[in-house]
Amino acid sequence: MADFDIAAPTSADAFARLAIELHDAPGVEETVDAVVQFALQALNCMYAGLALYTRGSRPEIAAVTDPVVSDVYGLQIDSGNGPLMVALRERSTVLIRDTTHDDRWPVWAAKVAGLGVRSVLDVPLTTGDRATVGVLGLYSADPDAFGLDDEAIAQILARHASVAVASARHEETMEQAVDARKLVGQAMGILMERFDLDGDRAFAILKRYSQDTNTKLRDVAQQLIDTRKLPH
Numbered sequence: 020m021a022d023f024d025i026a027a028p029t030s031a032d033a034f035a036r037l038a039i040e041l042h043d044a045p046g047v048e049e050t051v052d053a054v055v056q057f058a059l060q061a062l063n064c065m066y067a068g069l070a071l072y073t074r075g076s077r078p079e080i081a082a083v084t085d086p087v088v089s090d091v092y093g094l095q096i097d098s099g100n101g102p103l104m105v106a107l108r109e110r111s112t113v114l115i116r117d118t119t120h121d122d123r124w125p126v127w128a129a130k131v132a133g134l135g136v137r138s139v140l141d142v143p144l145t146t147g148d149r150a151t152v153g154v155l156g157l158y159s160a161d162p163d164a165f166g167l168d169d170e171a172i173a174q175i176l177a178r179h180a181s182v183a184v185a186s187a188r189h190e191e192t193m194e195q196a197v198d199a200r201k202l203v204g205q206a207m208g209i210l211m212e213r214f215d216l217d218g219d220r221a222f223a224i225l226k227r228y229s230q231d232t233n234t235k236l237r238d239v240a241q242q243l244i245d246t247r248k249l250p251h
Contacts, residue, residue: 033057033061037053037057037176037179040053042183042186047071047081047184048081048082050180050183050184051069051071051081051082051180051184052082053183054069054082054155054176054179054180054183054184055067055068055069055082055083055084055155056084057176058155058157058173058176059084061172061176062157062165062169062172062173062176063159063164063165063166063169064140064157064158064159064164064165064169065085065158065159065160065161066083066084066085066087066088066136066157066158066159067083067084067088067155067156067157067158068080068082068083068084068088068089068091068092068155068156068158069081069082069083069144069153069154069155069156069180070092070096070103070107070153070154070156071152071153071184072107072151072152072153072154077096078092078096078103078104078107078153078154080092080093080096081153087134087135087136087158088156088158090134091131091134091136091139091156091158092156094127094130094131095127098127100124100127101124101127102115102123102124102139102141103141103154103156105141106141106142106143106154107143107151107153107154110143110145110151111143112140112141112142112143112170112173112174113139113140113141114139114140114141114165114170115128115138115139115140116138116162116163116165117137117138117162117163118131118132118136118137118138118139119132119137119162135160136158136159136160137159137160137161137162137164138158138159138161138162138163138164138165139156139157139158140156140157140158140165140169140170140173141154141155141156141157142154142155142156142157142170142173142174142176142177143155143177144177144180144181144184145177145181146181146182146185152180152181152184152185153180153184155173155176155177155180157169157173198237199236199237199240202237202240202241202244203222203225203236203237203240205240205244206221206225206239206240206241206243206244207221207222207225207240208221209243209244209247210224210225210243224249225239225240225243228249
């Protein structure tokens with residue numbers, strides 16, 4: 020992880036270096052870690068975290084700079100309520116100046132205050148098509164810790180992070196697709212050699228086993244490669 024030379028206000032040069040690091044990150048895990056570490060240095064926060072949105076499922080905690088952030092996120096994910104969930108659903112920035120005086124989520128706010136967190140700033144990560152990628156969360160033990168400059172910098176960081184995370188996810192998906200095609204090809208080769216089949220017939224057999232057992236095609240192929248047997 021690179022150390023960013025952060026000036027106040029955050030310089031364009033620092034963001035340029037961040038963009039390069041995000042571009043060079045080998046995967047989603049490294050990308051989100053770079054984002055939260057930059058946030059920790061660039062903003063007036065004690066903790067930072069990033070939750071990613073997966074359509075049709077609960078948000079996942081992707082990166083945190085301290086275990087307390089996992090607790091803050093977990094309380095919201097379990098209940099389906101809180102500033103994180105609002106930022107995800109409504110694609111809007113949510114600022115809590117003091118958890119001891121905020122009445123929008125009183126039960127959650129009281130628990131978070133008990134963790135020593137007084138200020139919260141949740142900024143959504145959205146792509147050009149307005150799809151929500153996730154939320155960048157910033158936390159401080161001080162009340163009213165985040166001003167207009169912090170919010171502006173956080174939104175710039177969120178835009179960088181949105182593009183980087185979307186790109187890293189796409190690359191991982193493409194790599195997984197290539198791996199799946201290789202596995203299916205190897206499994207087809209085994210069937211073609213063992214049973215004297217052509218490619219179409221071998222693929223049809225794999226597909227049928229996938230459907231009959233409600234198993235992903237790549238997993239059927241992997242099992243055949245590992246055991247030299249089709250699943251029961």
